Amino acid sequence: MRQSPLSSLRGTGGRLADGLGGSSNGRYIVIAAVIASTFFIGFGGGVIYPILPNLGVVLGISPVLVGVILSANRFSRLVANAPAGVLVDSVGTRTPFVVGMGIQGFGTLCYVLAMVAPAPEAWFLAARLVWGIGSALVFATAYTIADDVSDGGSRGANMGLVRGGVLFGFPTGVVIGGIVSELSGTLVAFAIASAFAFIATLIAYVTVPETHVEGGTNTSNKPWDVNTSLAAITVGLVNFSVLFVYIGALFATLVLFLASNDLSVLGFDAQGSSGVFMGLTVVAAAVAMSLGGYVSDRRRSRVPTLLCFLGTTSLGFVLLAFANSVPTLTVACLCIGIGQGGTSGPLMALLGDLVPEDEMGRAVGTNNVLGDVGGGFGPIVTLPLIDTIGFWPIYLTCAALPLIAAAVLLGGVRRETGQYVPRVET
Numbered sequence: 001m002r003q004s005p006l007s008s009l010r011g012t013g014g015r016l017a018d019g020l021g022g023s024s025n026g027r028y029i030v031i032a033a034v035i036a037s038t039f040f041i042g043f044g045g046g047v048i049y050p051i052l053p054n055l056g057v058v059l060g061i062s063p064v065l066v067g068v069i070l071s072a073n074r075f076s077r078l079v080a081n082a083p084a085g086v087l088v089d090s091v092g093t094r095t096p097f098v099v100g101m102g103i104q105g106f107g108t109l110c111y112v113l114a115m116v117a118p119a120p121e122a123w124f125l126a127a128r129l130v131w132g133i134g135s136a137l138v139f140a141t142a143y144t145i146a147d148d149v150s151d152g153g154s155r156g157a158n159m160g161l162v163r164g165g166v167l168f169g170f171p172t173g174v175v176i177g178g179i180v181s182e183l184s185g186t187l188v189a190f191a192i193a194s195a196f197a198f199i200a201t202l203i204a205y206v207t208v209p210e211t212h213v214e215g216g217t218n219t220s221n222k223p224w225d226v227n228t229s230l231a232a233i234t235v236g237l238v239n240f241s242v243l244f245v246y247i248g249a250l251f252a253t254l255v256l257f258l259a260s261n262d263l264s265v266l267g268f269d270a271q272g273s274s275g276v277f278m279g280l281t282v283v284a285a286a287v288a289m290s291l292g293g294y295v296s297d298r299r300r301s302r303v304p305t306l307l308c309f310l311g312t313t314s315l316g317f318v319l320l321a322f323a324n325s326v327p328t329l330t331v332a333c334l335c336i337g338i339g340q341g342g343t344s345g346p347l348m349a350l351l352g353d354l355v356p357e358d359e360m361g362r363a364v365g366t367n368n369v370l371g372d373v374g375g376g377f378g379p380i381v382t383l384p385l386i387d388t389i390g391f392w393p394i395y396l397t398c399a400a401l402p403l404i405a406a407a408v409l410l411g412g413v414r415r416e417t418g419q420y421v422p423r424v425e426t
Helices: 024-041 052-059 063-091 094-116 120-148 155-184 186-207 230-261 270-299 303-321 326-354 357-389 391-417
Strands: none
Touching (some): 024 094, 024 186, 063 357, 094 186, 120 326, 155 230, 155 270, 155 326, 230 303, 230 391, 270 303, 270 326, 303 326, 357 391
């Protein structure tokens, strides 16, 4: 497989770039900077989830509109993902990364304004739309940076770590939103998320160097030059399934599931308890993200690891469909978190293995488009249907999606490489 040299770190990067060179320490500094930035910025994406479903009742917002607001960032990111990937391949990673952080910080600040301004639903919707545009830039650059500083023997672990920073911040925001809003109020929760977003922007500006465009030389790519290769589409469809069930179904409906089944922990109500259970998925996913990428590097093959974790996700939703006690729900959330997290690193590493280095930004954009279709349509589909057919049919359907994704993965990899379980070198 291709090697991703570090020579471009000496180009137009931030303050640390001049000292990075091509050393292993340079790689670790870059990865750590991206993880820290994306982790803190992710609070703004998740803090709204345990708050808005209940806040919708207070504001008089219908369940459909609540679903639209929760998904709005994914639809704006859906439009912005492909141009963001083209931009990365054209101008590099540093500037889009820092700018994207700043845009997300402003979007998070709009949550605070929504609590004190007229027409709060309009502010919430605007915040989510703005936040999605910024996250498109951040997602496209974060994974491309990780790919740039990796080779076949480290790509899985590095992708898992960066993916952990990107996704771990989101559910951490969910936990903070649920607990802090109950203890100190909704406005305080949003203010904390906003402060962390601007801290993340500062971290990115100071620490993240240029890794993708050598010597600061720009290349010309058209905004519509989307990567539609079989590798990008296959990985993207798996990402679609994982995000549909994890964010679009579990995160959007868990607070309602707890209230309907009268389940709670630590004396919290449904809102606070949902944050705790989502926190379990966060911890499980964090461990599995690093483990999944590391194992796929050591095995020198991504597919077996991916199949194991997709199966674990499916098992989690089967348990969730019939959960009628706190222990069963706990096991279900752990399985879903492990499955989602363990899939993340090897999946992005597989994309890096199969796609040429100078097309990685666009390939990540394609992957993010399909992932956002899944995560964006999830709440819009699941929230209204729960009122009609109940929870267990929705969760059993979600259990089937990772298995379908596994079949798509095998078929796409076989078509692309001629093998169902190719080694990294092939």
